[in-house]
Amino acid sequence: MIDQTNANCSTELSHFWYLSHTALLSSFELSAYFMSVFHERARHYEVTLPDVLTTSACPSCGTVWVPGWTCSIRLQRSSAKRYWRQKKAIRAKQPPPQLNYWVQYCCQRCHRIFRFQREKHVISKLQCSNESSPSFLNVSKGPKTRAEQNMASRRRKKLRLGGLQGMLDRMIQEDASRKEKELSLDDFML
Numbered sequence: 001m002i003d004q005t006n007a008n009c010s011t012e013l014s015h016f017w018y019l020s021h022t023a024l025l026s027s028f029e030l031s032a033y034f035m036s037v038f039h040e041r042a043r044h045y046e047v048t049l050p051d052v053l054t055t056s057a058c059p060s061c062g063t064v065w066v067p068g069w070t071c072s073i074r075l076q077r078s079s080a081k082r083y084w085r086q087k088k089a090i091r092a093k094q095p096p097p098q099l100n101y102w103v104q105y106c107c108q109r110c111h112r113i114f115r116f117q118r119e120k121h122v123i124s125k126l127q128c129s130n131e132s133s134p135s136f137l138n139v140s141k142g143p144k145t146r147a148e149q150n151m152a153s154r155r156r157k158k159l160r161l162g163g164l165q166g167m168l169d170r171m172i173q174e175d176a177s178r179k180e181k182e183l184s185l186d187d188f189m190l
Contacts, residue, residue: 016041017035036061055105058114074104076104077101101117
């Protein structure tokens with residue numbers, strides 16, 4: 001019985017989540033309503049939501065945040081002094097202190113400002129290439145679709161034709177050969 005309740009809870013929450021994002025295209029108010037119902041139902045079921053879900057919509061009015069459209073975003077460092085200390089430590093080849101960043105969201109609907117702390121970030125000179133990417137980015141590619149095959153053949157054709165300069169040269173040569181084959185007024189004069 002408990003498993004069925006959890007399944008119903010997750011189904012209901014995902015339903016309101018998708019409704020709010022789908023309604024965003026047509027109506028801000030309807031989208032905000034569905035998102036507020038989503039948060040209300042999450043509190044009712046006592047579900048702890050991940051940070052990604054809590055920072056994707058306004059907690060007061062429920063508007064789904066789309067940067068530049070429904071909200072404005074600003075990154076703030078915790079301290080300018082710490083930033084320069086960190087750069088100085090990198091030059092001295094010492095382990096740099098970690099910086100805290102704040103993401104500041106300003107909702108365009110209710111004009112409230114919300115601040116969320118980002119994970120600690122360390123500035124480094126070289127990015128490690130052997131870092132493994134997150135598991136959700138490691139999606140296996142299936143067989144090539146027809147659109148991908150067409151793109152590959154278009155690239156081959158473009159390389160074979162020599163790009164824009166090659167096409168222009170070919171057009172000039174074709175015009176010159178056409179003019180040689182055509183009759184002109186001089187041909188009829190004696």
